[in-house]
Amino acid sequence: MSLIDKRSVFQILGNLMKKPSLLDEEKYKFTTEDFHSDGESSFYTIIYAAINNLYKQGIEELDLMMIDSFLSSYDVQYRIFNDNDGLEYLQNAIDQSHFRNFDYSYNRLKKFSLLRMYKNNGFDISELYDENIIVPRESEKMMAEFDELTIDKMIEHYDKKLVEIANQFSSNQETKTIHASDKAKELLAKFKKAPDYGISMIGKIQNTIFRGAKLKSLGLRSAPSNLGKTRIALGEATDMAIDEIYDLKKEEWVSNNNGENVLFISTEIEGDALQSTILAYISGVPEKKIKDGATNEDEDERLAKAIEILERSNYWIEYIPDFDTQLIENKIKQHIIENQAQYIYFDYLHISMSILEEIANSSKGMKLREDMVLFMFMNRLDQMRKRYNVYIQTATQVNGDWKHTENADSTVLRGSKAIADKATKGIIALTPTTKDLESIEPILRNGFYPEPNVVYHIYKNRETEYKDCKLWLYIDYDTMRQQELFLTKNNYELINIEPTEIKTEPKQTKYSF
Secondary structure, rough: OOOOOOHHHHHHHHHHHHHHHHOOOOOOOOOOHHHHOOOOOOOOHHHHHHHHHHHHHHOOOOOHHHHHHHHHHHHHHHHHHHHHHHHHHHHHHHHHHHHHHHHHHHHHHHHHHHHHHHHHOOOOOOOOOOOOOOOOOHHHHHHHHHHHHHHHHHHHHHHHHHOOOOOOOOOOOOOOOOOOOOOOOHHHHHHHOOOOOOOOOOOOHHHHOOEEEEEEEEEEEEEEOOOOOHHHHHHHHHOOOOOEEEEEEEEEEEOOOOOEEEEEOOOOOOHHHHHHHHHHHOOOOHHHHHHHOOOOOOHHHHHHHHHHHHOEEEEEEEOOOOOOOHHHHHHHHHHHHHOOOOEEEOOOOOOOOHHHHHHHHOOOOOOOOHHHHHHHHHHHHHHHHOOOOOOEEEEEEEEEHHHOOOOHHHHHHOOOOHHHHOEEEEEEEEEOOOHHHHHHHHHHHHOOOOOOOEEEEEEEEEOOOOOOEEEEEEOOOOOOOOEEEEEEEEOOOOOOOOOOOOOOOOOOOOOOO
């Protein structure tokens, strides 16, 4: 079977003869390679080149004599053109081509061109298109499946293979220039149709502060040791991944929006050691009781239901104790391709032996300080969230200065405050001090709130005006359920903020190609 679709070529060439300005349309990108296949005559390439050259010379209306006259100046090409009855072929193409078929023919032309490119670069294309099939029934089945493929799915098919053997990474810095007014009307219409929010976060106040969890954002939450950075992140990731949760107040299962495609990368705790925390969050059963095997019949039923919810989720955990930036990117890309992961939690940004070796190799042996290494890693995460259109949340330690600061910001980050430069949102999570609790006592008394055990110092936020402020929470560390209490300025003045409930549309979470 040939690796060029002659019917599509026929339609394309006929339409280009009638309307060569199609060559200038942005959505169509032709090359001479689209019209040539090994073992086939260069006849189609010659015709395309003639049309393209005449159009570039400013001729917007073509006819057969122009093509004939142009090619007559090139002996070899003109002979091939005449040997294949070029004038008759072109006349038939003009008569029988229709613009309504152009997009379909263009897509098939490019699909075969892509196949040839993969084959010429050593890829086995038989999984998508087997040239050696001769049995009609098998051929029809293969063509039907090939017709269903899009170019993007074809590329994803080979990306999946490449990610398994990727050892080297070449940074591709993309730039894009637009006029300030470009597509501004479409942007406003988009916001009218759907306000600019991501998916729901674990709390409605955080939805308002950060406009939900938006793709292409990079969150950095820093905290001292033993505050529970990993477990807080695990609770948030679980909340994103599940479509149902046990409501402890209503004492019933309730909808939790729709499960998202989530990847949690753990660097210190193995995956099976995280499962009890995940089940505690979903079921509301205290983790201590789960680990002690001291649950009652009702709690056992809730845990069984929690497992069912997990089984239908698209929630994955990777344990990577010794990592470098390339390994992390490969794992993220693998889960994007295989599991359509869009929401990525990398639990803890720190120095590992592998990352030191990687940085040493890339810097040709030059010694780098810890702050420089961490900044380079954070920069890599920033590139990933933009390149792969994903939400990434990570965490770091803080330095000893947090004990002596009233309003924590990037200056208390361990390593370097420059780490926060790449984040789209920055939080320092601390335990409220005695002074904190004394300062908010009137708010607690008037609002009948429980005493907070965590305060988020929000020092960076690219989405809204809410920064240099404090979000007060109570976290039940036995279930990792969060209760948002209230928001204040850094001087403890209460901020009136409207919580935002975000509903997401049902979607298919599993995908294969």
